[in-house]
Amino acid sequence: MLGSGILQGLLVTAKNFVGSFHDPARYTTLEYPEVKPALPEAYRNFPFLVCDNATDPLGTLRCVACQICEKECPPQCIYIEKSRDKKPDATGKPQIYPAVFAIDTSVCMSCQICVEVCPFDAIKMDQVFEVATTDRYAALLLDRGQLTKPNTYFHTIHPTEAAEVDARLAADRQAAEEKARVAALAKAKAPAAPQAPAAPVAKRDQTPESAP
Amino acid sequence: MIAAALTTDSFLERLPVLARDTVTGRLPESWRWMAGSLLEIIAILAGFGLLFAYLTLAERKILGRIQNRPGPNRTGWFGLLQPFADGVKALTKEDVVPAGADRVLHFLAPVVLVAVSLLGFAVLPFGRHLVAVELDTAVLYFFAAGTATELAVFMAGWASHNKYSLLAAMRALAQLISYELPLLLSVVPVVLVAGTLSTTKIVAAQGGWSLGFVPHWHVFTPWGAAGFVLFMVAALAESNRSPFDLPEAESELIAGHLTEYSGFKYALFFMAEYFGMCALSGMAVTLFLGGWGAPLAQLEWIPSYAWFTAKLLVLLLGFIWIRATLPRLRLDQLMKFAWKFLVPLTLLNLANAAGWSLTAGWTGPLQLVRWAVALALVAVPFVVLGRTLSAGSAPRTYRFA
Ligand code: SF4
Ligand code: SF4
Numbered sequence: 001m002l003g004s005g006i007l008q009g010l011l012v013t014a015k016n017f018v019g020s021f022h023d024p025a026r027y028t029t030l031e032y033p034e035v036k037p038a039l040p041e042a043y044r045n046f047p048f049l050v051c052d053n054a055t056d057p058l059g060t061l062r063c064v065a066c067q068i069c070e071k072e073c074p075p076q077c078i079y080i081e082k083s084r085d086k087k088p089d090a091t092g093k094p095q096i097y098p099a100v101f102a103i104d105t106s107v108c109m110s111c112q113i114c115v116e117v118c119p120f121d122a123i124k125m126d127q128v129f130e131v132a133t134t135d136r137y138a139a140l141l142l143d144r145g146q147l148t149k150p151n152t153y154f155h156t157i158h159p160t161e162a163a164e165v166d167a168r169l170a171a172d173r174q175a176a177e178e179k180a181r182v183a184a185l186a187k188a189k190a191p192a193a194p195q196a197p198a199a200p201v202a203k204r205d206q207t208p209e210s211a212p
Numbered sequence: 213m214i215a216a217a218l219t220t221d222s223f224l225e226r227l228p229v230l231a232r233d234t235v236t237g238r239l240p241e242s243w244r245w246m247a248g249s250l251l252e253i254i255a256i257l258a259g260f261g262l263l264f265a266y267l268t269l270a271e272r273k274i275l276g277r278i279q280n281r282p283g284p285n286r287t288g289w290f291g292l293l294q295p296f297a298d299g300v301k302a303l304t305k306e307d308v309v310p311a312g313a314d315r316v317l318h319f320l321a322p323v324v325l326v327a328v329s330l331l332g333f334a335v336l337p338f339g340r341h342l343v344a345v346e347l348d349t350a351v352l353y354f355f356a357a358g359t360a361t362e363l364a365v366f367m368a369g370w371a372s373h374n375k376y377s378l379l380a381a382m383r384a385l386a387q388l389i390s391y392e393l394p395l396l397l398s399v400v401p402v403v404l405v406a407g408t409l410s411t412t413k414i415v416a417a418q419g420g421w422s423l424g425f426v427p428h429w430h431v432f433t434p435w436g437a438a439g440f441v442l443f444m445v446a447a448l449a450e451s452n453r454s455p456f457d458l459p460e461a462e463s464e465l466i467a468g469h470l471t472e473y474s475g476f477k478y479a480l481f482f483m484a485e486y487f488g489m490c491a492l493s494g495m496a497v498t499l500f501l502g503g504w505g506a507p508l509a510q511l512e513w514i515p516s517y518a519w520f521t522a523k524l525l526v527l528l529l530g531f532i533w534i535r536a537t538l539p540r541l542r543l544d545q546l547m548k549f550a551w552k553f554l555v556p557l558t559l560l561n562l563a564n565a566a567g568w569s570l571t572a573g574w575t576g577p578l579q580l581v582r583w584a585v586a587l588a589l590v591a592v593p594f595v596v597l598g599r600t601l602s603a604g605s606a607p608r609t610y611r612f613a
Contacts, residue, residue, distance in 0.1 A: 002598025009537045013278045020277045029281045 041158055044125030046105050047114050047147070054150035059087065061148060062122035065098040069114035069123055077107035078114060103147060105131065106140040121165045127157045221340065224515040228255075229341045252344040256333045264486045265295035271532045278536040298479075305475035310373055313472060317371030322473065322480035325364035329484045331357035332491035337412050339504045339517030350411040351403060354495060355396055358450070361488060362388040365459065365469055368481070372472035380468030383543060384459035387449060390550040391456075395446035397558035398439045401565030402430055402499045415503030424509070429502035434586035435565040438594075440500040442558050444527070447492040449550070452485055453531055455538035458546060493527040494520075501527075553597055564589040 019026040030037050053060040065082040081100035089095045114123050126149070133139035155162040232251050236244040269284065269291060276283025284291040309318055335350035337343040347353055362385055369381020403409055406417040420428045430436030449456035460468030467473075470481050497503060501523050504516035541549065564586055571582045 001595060002602055006538065010533065013533065013537045016280060017274065017278045020280045026280050027282075031282070031285075 039127050039157075041160060043127050044112060045110050045129055046108055046126050046131070046142075047103060047112075047123050048126040048149045049101060049144070049147045050122055050124055050151055050154055051148050052151055054152060057148040057150065058144065060089065061097055061144075062089070062120050063098050063101065063118075064089070064095045064120055064122070065101070066119070068117050068119065072113050072117045073108075074111060074113060075107045075109055077104040078102070079104075098144060101144040101147060102141055104141050106136060121169060124154055124158070124161075222513060222515070225340060227515070228339070228517065249344070256330070256344065260330075260333065260487060260490055261483075263490060264483055265299070267486055267490075267528060268298070268482070269294050270529075271535070274529070274532050275536050278533075302476050302479035307475040307477065308472075310472050312373035314371040314373070317367050318472070319477075321364050321368035321371060322477045322484070324367065325361055325484040326480050326487065328357060328360040328364060329487040329491065331360075332495070333487075335411050336491070336494040336498060337415050337503055338494075338520050339515065342504075342517055343412055346412060347410065349409045351399060351409045351414070351495075351499075354411075354491075355392075355399070358488070358491065359388075359392060361484070364484075368473070369469040372469070374472050376465045376467075376471045377469050380459045380465045380471075383465075384452070384469060386543075387452075387456065387458055387546060390547060391446045391449035391554075394442055394550060394554035394558045395450055397555065397562060398442040398446060399495075399499060400558075401435050401439050401562050404562070404565050405430070405435075405569045411498050411503075415498055415505065418502040419505055421509055427502055427505060427507055429500065429505070431500040431502075433568065434583065434590045435561050435568055436500055438557070438561050438590040439565070440496065442554060442561065443496055443500065444530070446550075446554060447489075447496065448531065448534065449546075451489040451492055451531075453489060454535040455540050456546065457540060458543060463540075489528065489531055490524065493524050493531070496527060497523040548601070553601055556597060557593060560589060560593050 016026060021027070050062050051057040051060045052062065065080055067080050067082070070076075070078045070080045079100065079102045080098050083097045083099040086094035087097050089097075110125070112125055115125055131140075151162070151166070154165075232248055235251060236247045239247050272294075273283035273285075273291070284294045287293040287297045309315055332354045334345045335343065335347055335354050365384045365388070366381045369377040369379075369384065372378075402414060406414045408414060408417070418427070418429050422428065426432060431440045452459055458468075459465075460470055465471070470478060473481060497520060504520040506512045506514060506516070506519050567589070568582070568586055571578075574582050
């Protein structure tokens with residue numbers, strides 16, 4: 001009958017009106033500055049650098065300034081300068097570190113490629129979206145200090161990925177220790193049983209590098 | 213209008229009149245009439261101005277809730293100061309007049325529109341003793357004054373020197389004139405049955421209860437119910453409200469005749485729209501819903517103006533609800549609806565009301581016959597006309613949606 005559609009429509013809007021007062025599934029608005037949204041775990045926007053120790057962020061950077069991310073970044077918004085000296089990293093091994101590491105977030109397109117290519121799990125995607133500034137040049141160019149955040153923070157924003165990374169790093173470290181132990185054992189045994197004439201030469205070349 | 217009944221009424225009922233008399237009582241005799249009228253004008257302006265302000269807020273809040281969002285809630289407690297913030301904003305905005313515009317007409321259009329849409333309030337009986345001007349031909353005056361809004365809308369469209377404004381103004385003229393007819397024709401039955409053009413007498417004719425609890429409001433008769441619905445549909449169109457907001461169809465015509473208006477002039481147009489809506493709703497209350505009458509005799513201790521306000525608010529909320537629900541019509545649908553559907557139905561309704569008043573003396577089983585015939589005269593044409601007009605167009609199947 002003519003008008004039944006109108007009545008149905010009125011019913012729909014009335015249901016919405018009443019529902020918005022008691023049904024959170026209908027009323028989805030978050031009053032933003034007071035109520036922060038619960039971001040999905042996979043949400044990402046700009047990269048940050050992971051450090052292992054929150055008390056000494058710049059001293060425990062995982063980044064070794066290999067510059068792979070700099071080369072791979074599609075819009076070329078990462079700028080890295082290698083250090084001239086070496087500093088011990090989190091495991092105590094001396095490593096080159098980035099003397100300058102800057103990301104221009106006005107150019108970054110949040111593609112996550114830097115994260116994918118980093119062999120050291122040193123760069124990860126952040127979830128900070130309140131990045132508005134009054135200065136669109138300098139304030140959007142983030143330097144090493146601004147980019148560095150502790151691993152614990154990584155755990156809070158991407159728990160699954162962080163746990164996976166931690167497990168992998170621990171496994172790698174263990175494997176490395178195991179290898180070192182085996183190598184040390186082999187070295188200890190080597191003088192006792194010098195059967196392979198070529199091996200000691202190769203070993204002698206390697207040891208100075210890996211020993212200290 | 214005051215003298216006789218005043219002594220028997222409750223204090224609250226008399227309060228507005230007493231307040232007026234205390235103020236005018238201090239003035240010399242010859243000035244009292246003037247001062248009283250001025251006070252009434254001020255009261256209407258303040259009352260409906262405030263109603264307008266909070267109606268905009270209510271509309272935005274209700275629309276928000278219907279669309280599952282909170283609506284304005286930042287200015288003041290629950291957004292209660294929002295209308296004033298909007299007012300300040302409208303006042304401080306730059307007033308842009310297009311170079312090609314007719315400056316005088318461009319300025320005059322909103323002023324005339326507001327002035328004209330306020331005229332109708334003069335004859336609305338807001339309460340038992342509350343009517344600014346008691347005219348014998350109040351209904352006629354009300355609609356005659358209301359028609360002038362069309363002129364103002366066309367002024368705005370013409371003076372803006374803008375194609376969208378002009379198109380909108382032409383649409384507005386076509387729409388307003390087409391819907392003037394069903395609007396007036398749906399009022400005629402009331403005048404016919406009540407036998408008077410005076411709003412106060414029409415309200416008085418709806419006083420009393422049958423069986424002790426059914427008020428004698430016109431809306432509770434078959435022709436009255438049909439007339440009320442027809443009147444409200446035409447009123448929607450007359451006040452340019454959705455789904456009949458073709459003149460300012462923002463998706464087609466930017467803002468229609470408002471395109472070239474900014475700042476406070478724009479706010480004036482808005483105000484006029486709401487005043488028109490309030491006035492027409494007030495008229496609907498007066499004509500069909502028993503005016504300031506209480507629905508039950510036991511509830512008469514609540515002052516009459518409170519009842520009028522309550523009924524008015526219910527109708528206004530209905531306007532908002534409809535706006536939130538229905539999409540806009542197309543121009544040809546709009547015209548078809550007015551001329552092929554509303555006008556025949558209002559004419560039939562007039563005949564129905566005539567039959568109703570002729571058979572007023574019928575009693576007993578004849579009363580049942582009277583009701584059955586009247587109901588059939590409402591329902592059958594509605595169904596038949598609806599079927600024939602929507603044949604072939606509804607229900608639609610959407611193949612690519
Ligand atoms: S997320 Fe993409 S664009 Fe941004 S720094 Fe990494 S590689 Fe470059
Ligand atoms: S973040 Fe990773 S890929 Fe980029 S320079 Fe540092 S270690 Fe290399």
